[in-house]
Amino acid sequence: MKLLFVLLLPIAIPAFAQPPHGDHHQPHHGHQQLGHGHAHGAGAHAPYAGLEERSIKxxxxxxxxxxxxxxxxAMALAAELNGYPGPLHTLELARELELTPEQxxxxxxxxxxxxxxxxRLGEKLVDAEEALDRLFREQEATPDSVLKASMEAAELRGQLRATHLLSHLEMMAVLSPEQVERYNTLRGYR
Incomplete structure (x- = not known):
């Protein structure tokens, strides 16, 4: 079991390395940041204080x-910030990009x-996170069950991210190179 965990850990870490975000145009919701200069010790609040009230921690x-x-x-930032337009923002800029009716x-x-x-994937991810949360809430967590539930959530998050990234990739076949350049200028990336 330990060997399996050690072998799978490098696969799981990247999936969790990027914290979940709200819309990349909005401030991140729900996570409290650990600030600098906080007192440590008996009276100090943990950075997660209050999060225990969440239905899914x-x-x-x-x-x-x-x-x-x-x-x-913000799951498609790798595409968005490297010049691959997203469909939603393309629609928001339809007039400025002079999209044809077909585009x-x-x-x-x-x-x-x-x-x-x-x-669909987001719903499954919420269910997977709830299942992982339940393992700990009901004190049924074992190394095997935690590894399985964690990997399921990570796989779903990866599929979800790929779905968003692929939509940006597909937009490259819809827009002309000039429209792509204009999109990036209008979005403030160039």
Whole structure:
């Protein structure tokens, strides 16, 4: 079991290395940051104080809503910030990008497909996080059950992120190089 854990840990760490976020246009919801200069010791509050009230400890209520709604939650920043337009923001900039009716229709279709799949995966991720939370809440956590539940949640988060990233990749076939450049300028990346 320990060998399996050691072998799988490098796979699981990257999936959890990027904390879940709300929409990348909004401040992050639900996580309290550990500030500098806080007193340590008996009277000090832990940075997670209050989070024990959450229905799923690892997810804020806003994150649960965003996952279920198929929102981006900054999962596609690798694409967005490297010049790959996303369908939602392309639609928001349709006039400025001078989208043709065909481009707008295809972009709407890509967005709808991505959002539906992201919502489906987001719902499954919420369920997986709830199952992991339940293991500890009901004091049924074992090394095997925690590893299995953690890996399931990580796999779903990876699939969800890929869904968002792939929608950006697909947009490259919809837009002209000039529109891609204009998108990046309008978004403030160039």
């Amino acid at each position: 690892a997810l804020s209520e806003q994150e649960i809503k965003d996952l279920r709604a198929g929102r981006g939650m 707008e229709q295809r972009t709407r279709q890509l967005f709808a497909e991505m959002q539906q799949e992201a919502g």
